[in-house]
Amino acid sequence: MRKVADGDMTHLGILFERYQKKIYNYFLRLCQRQEIAQDLTQEVFYRILKYRHTYADRVPFAMWIFRIAHNVGRDHFNKQKGDQPLDEEMACTHQQDPLTGLAQGEDMDVLKQAFAKLSVEKREVLILSRFREMKYADIAEATGISVAAVKVRVHRALKDLRDGFQAVSKEQVS
């Protein structure tokens, strides 16, 4: 990233190849909408290009890019705030894909539904902790909250996901 910040743009391609899948899947799990995940990922790399001068060496690039992703996601959800009940088309909610649903089994579909019902903040810390295997200190840095708050949020998110999973399972049985 230092080379990119100094103007060597060829290295941005290397960073893109290395991180595009991680960032895309971060947004995909957050939104469960492919087209939105694609737009938001594109926006992350655009912001890296635009704000490359602000990159500081003391911050690992992985943390910096997720901080940008967090900001892009926050801007997106702020835009959506208050509109979701009125505009389902733009809402970031779970959509069942019949093909992947069959391939991954019903439990995965139920899990995705329960995941989509968590707040954005809870979804985000679970993604960073579970899928990106980030330490709480790094999650705190990326999301702008304290380590203690991350700890509490991950715990609540996991409990809510478990309860939501059980509730959705029951709904489907009855």
Added chain:
Amino acid sequence: MKCEEVTGLIPEFLAGTLTRGEMLRIQAHTVSCAPCNQELESLSSTWKNLEHWPEEEPPEQLHKGFYQMLEGYQQGLKSSQVLPSLLDRLSRLLTHPRLAMPALAALILVAGLFLGRSMDHQEAPEVARLRTDLSQMTQLVSLSLMENTSSSERLTGVSWSARLEHPDERVIDTLLTIVGEDPSVNVRLSAVEALYESRHMPRVRAGLVRALARQESPLLQIALIDSLVAMDEKGVAAQLQELMDNRGINPVVKQRAQQGLMEIR
């Protein structure tokens, strides 16, 4: 270790980020405490289930869009001599029927950034001409995006139109049509915001007053009232009075109409 402490550490236990000592203490506690053991088991099951959620490959379009953006940026950085060819390229892309509009929008944005930098210095006539060309192109792109079938593309088009210093009649008409007819509330709301930038134009004010009369979405009604009141548009008074007298109207809208009426009087 107390139960509360143990359950609080379960996520870190599952993530394997605790020290060996802490892990052992939790294991020792859960062996002798049935409720904590049950909590650990159930949360562990949820944690493991997440493991089966596979990662997906990003779509090819993302790849293409990124490299188009990067290429445009690199060309823009080279020198002002390269800029005309970049704009030629944008012109060609604009007429390319199969090109993704977001990629084109990114390219224009990059060109805009380049021109923005040149503002720091004395503006050469060719830079001024390029700025005009770029503005026209931005206008065309925004119009094209606003007519797209995808609401996210239309949303991008609307936000692009808000960047225009002097949007022409076509842009204003398209934005007013969107406020009145677009199926997406988000796109309509963005169009109201974009039109606010052109509030000095009488046709914009009149168009927004007409739109308020036709809106049924409370969010849109509130956005329109707020915008028209912020413009101090006296012509909306009758419409606000009508909303206040309407028994079936959303109470928040009614309240906002009442406040608005007091403010513009």
